Amino acid sequence: MKLRPERDEDWWEVEALFDLCFAPGREALSSYRLRDDVPPVGPLCLVARDDDGILGGAIRGWPVRIGAARAILLGPVAVHPTRQGEGLGGLLIRAQVAEAARQGWDRVMLVGDAPYYARFGFERLPDVRMPPPTNPDRVLGLALKPGAWSGIAGQVERDKD
Ligand SMILES: CC(C)(COP(=O)(O)OP(=O)(O)OC[C@H]1O[C@@H](n2cnc3c(N)ncnc32)[C@H](O)[C@@H]1OP(=O)(O)O)[C@@H](O)C(=O)NCCC(=O)NCCS
Numbered sequence: 001m002k003l004r005p006e007r008d009e010d011w012w013e014v015e016a017l018f019d020l021c022f023a024p025g026r027e028a029l030s031s032y033r034l035r036d037d038v039p040p041v042g043p044l045c046l047v048a049r050d051d052d053g054i055l056g057g058a059i060r061g062w063p064v065r066i067g068a069a070r071a072i073l074l075g076p077v078a079v080h081p082t083r084q085g086e087g088l089g090g091l092l093i094r095a096q097v098a099e100a101a102r103q104g105w106d107r108v109m110l111v112g113d114a115p116y117y118a119r120f121g122f123e124r125l126p127d128v129r130m131p132p133p134t135n136p137d138r139v140l141g142l143a144l145k146p147g148a149w150s151g152i153a154g155q156v157e158r159d160k161d
Contacts, residue, residue, distance in 0.1 A: 021078035063159035127153035
């Protein structure tokens with residue numbers, strides 16, 4: 001599997017992978033409202049393909065705001081069911097986090113299962129609120145610089161800049 005940034009021609013294939021891997025109606029999730037009419041952060045959108053070019057997994061990332069603080073909203077991330085459990089999800093997540101740090105971002109957040117994301121260092125963000133209906137236990141963050149989530153509280157909003 002090789003990782004590389006997603007290109008325009010990958011878009012619909014990645015969409016199909018997300019459709020396969022998530023429950024129907026995934027775009028009704030509140031996290032998608034933060035992505036409406038906002039372009040993803042290009043270098044943080046990655047695809048993993050095997051030597052035959054078959055898509056095994058993909059990850060995207062969007063900018064969001066909590067008050068004046070900017071963050072990366074990690075996801076969607078998905079691995080094809082035939083390739084799950086081989087470490088590809090971890091590879092995609094770590095690669096996005098590393099690239100976000102390289103680009104100078106201070107913090108990453110996501111909505112997901114804490115037992116999975118804890119292994120990458122994500123912790124609950126009790127003071128950060130996603131648009132409803134989101135289970136607050138699933139709102140997780142990772143500081144890319146020491147203390148980057150300290151004192152950050154409030155509603156997550158679209159970053160339209
Ligand atoms: C979640 C997902 C991206 C993980 O990708 P993956 O390549 O299978 O993950 P990895 O191989 O890096 O890690 C596998 C490990 O994570 C665990 N894991 C996977 N999903 C988990 C979850 N939701 N909660 C807890 N643990 C989870 C597996 O049990 C496995 O554990 P092990 O290392 O102890 O065996 C993939 O399962 C997927 O696409 N799922 C459907 C879409 C989805 O839920 N995306 C995430 C939205 S929050």
